[in-house]
Amino acid sequence: MLSSKQVEAYHRDGFLVIEGFATAEACADLRRRAVEIVHEWEPSGERTVFTTDEQERASTREFLSSGDTTWCFFEEEAFGPDGALRQPKELSINKIGHATHDLDPTFERFTYTPELAAIAHDLGLVDPLALQSMYIFKQPGIGGEVGCHQDATFLYTDPMSVTGFWFAIEDATLDNGCLWAAPGGHRTAGLRQVFKRAGAMTDDDGTLFEVLDTTPLPRPPDDLVPLPVPAGSLIVLHGLLPHWSGANRSPVSRHAYSVHCISAATDYPAWNWLQRRGAVPLRRLDTVSAP
Ligand code: FE2
DSSP: OHHHHHHHHHHHHHHEEEOOOSHHHHHHHHHHHHHHHHHHHHOOOOSOOHHHHHHHHHHHHHHGGGGGGGEEEEEEGBTTTTTBBBBGGGGGGEEEEEHHHHHHHOOOOOHHHHHHHHHHHHOOOSSSSEEEEEEOOTTTTOOEEEEOOHHHHHHHHHHHOOEEEEESSSOOOTTTTHHHHHHHHHHHHHHOOOEEESSSSOOOOOOOEESSOOOOOOOTTTTTTEEHHHHHHHEEEEOOOOEEOOOOSSSOOOOOEEEEEHHHHHHHTTTTTOOSSSOOOOBBBBBOOOO
């Protein structure tokens, strides 16, 4: 799939932009299904009105148990001071995560393709497992900032193997919150911190950050370069590459889909926040998806 120039660029920069990877039809299918999932999703009573404390507790629990489910997460700015949604549910969801690629046939079809498996192979990812997926809405007006981070902080393996495959489902622009990255930043310093479950393996235990390297992350936006791309583009991100995306204050959404893969040949510690509990096994990226 990739030329030696592209492979070289990925190892040099820590990211690779491939325009025209996904067809307009594949993007439209995934978008349609994502909107449908939100439409069908009924937040339980406690989810419609929140106090800040309740929201935090509920968010932690839902987040920590979402490794093998499909869950819809709200935008932080979705709620007014009275705890009620400011806009329709369909325009209030930040993302869908984190096992939808193994639970929904449309997501499965988009994810498990020979083309994506070939790219992972060309970039040197040995036996890639599709660990986690997110459909990110970056809603008009309230789409939240994603702070500068390295993906290996959140999906840690020994040795480091996490690789992000980020698909623009809609055009990603400077106005609606495209990705930004620090070219070569995966080589200039190590993994700054890891995000861990705080205690035993229950979903109420919360999480903590453990610092590994005090080198500051690049400061957005000045230390980063923007990666605006048209719909259908794939951006591959090295697990140590610092990247960021700003808030979306524009009237236009910026839908994206991301899949994070790890190598089956590495160790995935049990303290990672994201865990599968057996019912939904992890699959290799070259698994043939259902028709
Ligand atoms: Fe990321």
